[in-house]
Amino acid sequence: MKTLFNGWFIAGCLIWLIVQTARRLGHPLPVINGYINDAVAIPVIASLGLWFQRVFMIKNDYYILARWHVVFIVAYVILIFEILLPCFSKTYTSDWIDMLLYIIGGLFFYKVMNKPITYKNLKSRNIINL
């Protein structure tokens, strides 16, 4: 569960929740409404993937995703949300800016969030207090 206590992951979830709530209430956020969720999508999705691997498969908190895992997630999300779904559903639209944001999100996850859980990391994130 420590993987999901990452501040960036929690922030991403909160942003997604705020944007969704604003949309449902009929007051979408100006300018960022269509883009902010795409920017945080990959860090959130990849964090869940990392959590799944750490908890159920490898069973080790030091585990981090390989570069190809992150490339796969970005490519898979682009394929589904920007190529396939827009062909079959009017709810989804294809946008090259979204694709760019997915790639930036993937790079951010790999460089900043994809770190082993160490005592120092937990302490710096105020998860443990010793």
Added chain:
Amino acid sequence: MSHANEIKCPSCGKWTMWTGRVDDKCIDCGGFLEPERFSRDAEKKIVKGRRIKDNHYFDLRPTDGPVQREVKLFFNSMLWGFYYLEIAFFVFMTALLAVVGIIAA
């Protein structure tokens, strides 16, 4: 003969001893010095353990003909190409994206 060098710890940024072993840890923060290498090594160990546990998908029998034997060998090698770790990751990502897609719509 083990030869020790000093490298910067990727976790805390401080200089620490490094002997080149996959499980070398920082003497300051205790984090692994090569987390990427350690992760790949952990994956390999799990896959290797599973390979030893059940060696084949299709058992080869002395009564098998040459064609049957070749077909079994082909499927065994092909199936082992897809490590179950990667399959589990792929399945999880697919399920996750399906849920995200439904919520976003």
